Amino acid sequence: MPEKIVIIGGGAAGPKTAAKLRRERPDVQIDLYTQEDIISYSACGLPYYIEDVIKNHETLILRTPDDFEKQNIHVHTKQKCLKVNTEEQFVTIHDLTSNNKYDVHYNILVIATGAKPLIPDIDNLHLKNIFTLRTVQDGINIKQKMLQSKRAVLLGGGYISIELLEAFVHNNLHVTLIEKNPHILKMFDEDFAERITDYIIGRNPGQVSILTNERVIRFEGNENNEVTKVVTDSGKVIETDFVVLGTGVRPNTDFLEGSNIKLGINNSIKVDKTLRTSKYDVYAVGDCTDNFNLVTNKYTWVPMGSTANKEGRCAAINIAGGHCLFDGILNSTITKYFDFTISIIGISYADALKFGFQPEYAIVTKRDKAGYMPETGTMTLKLIADKNSNTILGIQGIGEGEVNQRINTIIPAILSKTKLESLINMDLPYSPPYSPAIDPVLNAAQIIYQKING
């Protein structure tokens, strides 16, 4: 009898694991169970579907259950995992269509159940047109409502809210974003969050409001139970046609209670570098696992589609008997607000202080190409280094110029703890259409080096 691999979860990490495992091991039996009816989709693409730069939601689906069946991977949709019994190697599944429950035996289990929205404690959450965005169906619902609306309220100032803000502004809505913290995008330093806020407000004057230090306490509705007002703790009342809760997510791991699989930070699943859990025959991948931060050397929980894909690939190699280590992450994130890129790698200056580093920083605002070229864009970079070790701790980059090229340049330097001295004259390729003769990221490194080393 072939070895039986059971995968729970159908977002990014589960299907990636299945597909890679099939390529590595044609002989094993692979069954994937998911509570949703759509699998293998890019949740990160949903804001662009809602914005309507992607017209059809099916474009976001990489592979259907039929595609998997052709690879001899059996996908079971609308099947929710209720329980894992690690002693006797089975999972209990709830068939959401027939309402039956049944057990499935495994030799190797892969948990890839992702994350689910964190719902804040607000009165009248039962009202209609209060959405969260996680699944394709969520995206379809929000887009449908947006197309009939004039006003929207976004709760929470994270990346998803910024992306939805673009979508709604592009579709001519008036939008209010409400953030309970002192600034949006909490992983950024306050000065950068303010620059981002200024850009967003300034791009479409009068169309966008961003409220910070403001907590929503109540929704109010009309006679049809549709949300019409959002009330904050300072007494502000915002009229709206719908609300999206972008107030964070948490690992989807409640069903592991009693399984003896060890959980870590935020109830994410503790995995080692091979993506194995505390149980030898159970792996976990994607948004439901914890992450090791290679800058702080501490465990954290940062759900990211790219990490999910890499972990899925890596776990599959290990399950197949190969060797792949997933060392950790750098909290690398990027998004855009129209033509304005927003990105951070590693940690902010504020976080560097919190983690006990002795940070120094440099901020540069530069053009992305030789100044005499047409169509240059500007960018602002904030580079953070540690005075003790003379190495980089992080970089924040924003602007209409080519930010991502500079941001990416810093990543292997953080990973390899490259000394500032080696970075300041780094041989980045130069040509007027691509950069100034001395690249902005080198300007930043030179300034920080001089600050630290005089």
Add this chain to the structure above:
Amino acid sequence: MPEKIVIIGGGAAGPKTAAKLRRERPDVQIDLYTQEDIISYSACGLPYYIEDVIKNHETLILRTPDDFEKQNIHVHTKQKCLKVNTEEQFVTIHDLTSNNKYDVHYNILVIATGAKPLIPDIDNLHLKNIFTLRTVQDGINIKQKMLQSKRAVLLGGGYISIELLEAFVHNNLHVTLIEKNPHILKMFDEDFAERITDYIIGRNPGQVSILTNERVIRFEGNENNEVTKVVTDSGKVIETDFVVLGTGVRPNTDFLEGSNIKLGINNSIKVDKTLRTSKYDVYAVGDCTDNFNLVTNKYTWVPMGSTANKEGRCAAINIAGGHCLFDGILNSTITKYFDFTISIIGISYADALKFGFQPEYAIVTKRDKAGYMPETGTMTLKLIADKNSNTILGIQGIGEGEVNQRINTIIPAILSKTKLESLINMDLPYSPPYSPAIDPVLNAAQIIYQKING
């Protein structure tokens, strides 16, 4: 009496040295001598001025002699250095306007005389409308002639020829590029040079010819001594309105004969990491110096505007009593042919073999963004690694997609000799408008890792 710093050369490195030195040391006397009448210009921008995407050549000039005078830096134009006497610390200058000669004493000398075109041995080089491109005046002359012409011939298949090809094609000329080697862009592997050639030919069918393995032996002219024909060793005769010799450059160091300043590869000036020459009180910066290649650990000569700027800055810091080391280069280069990026960092697979490495490579062709996003571009990357050390030796990248972001990501990895194992799951920031969930450069690293480590 203040210390007297004399700088010879007015392209990029000399003016950069002067400006940085003035910021570091308000007290010293700085005199800059150049044989040209324009200083502090971007030679790298000249092809775009010729193409007419930059309308006015003055845009390429960063600072005028008057600008420098305001900083108390004395610029002497049309003053050619004939000789350096390192025993008695003076240079002999030829005033090209008055034809006088005179000596100038220095405490510290900085040589920044750059490079000059290498003129191949071809019959009838005296004919009119045979150009080289080095100075602003060269650019003005070529542009003027191009605007009256229908046909051009470019000799040599390096970056400048590719850039001029774009300029001429953009201005509707028919262009023949003649390369004596088996393929253009000799630092690239042949397969990549062929892909680039195919792109160039395919973009404007019938408008561009690229001849390889073809050596020009003779020019022919009309009764006005204007070039009209280019004759090759295989007997090809190409009719043309003008010719540009893009057949390389050599260090402009002939005037150092008898100075006892040590020369290195290709007669470039030997400098240490502080940019000091073999004479304690003489520095050299920019295209006239040799370079240490950090991949091969051998000396080389690669004149680049970015290196010139960094060396100028670094030398100024050292002259001012500070501390700056210029460790070396990675042969990093980038250019474009219209929307098609062409870039190489480190060494090619062919060169890796020549230098005694045990190279392995991976080639990937991928889209630059999530496949479902509008306006994705494709790119092809060739990553080269060393089997012995499991580290990266180089990367070649081409395509209409965002190549430079991927190329730059590899640079600190080469510098820091980061192991492939650390690279394959590197946390590059992901968002659908910026990259696929697993970035193409990681795909390449994963393939090469599997090839080497099974």
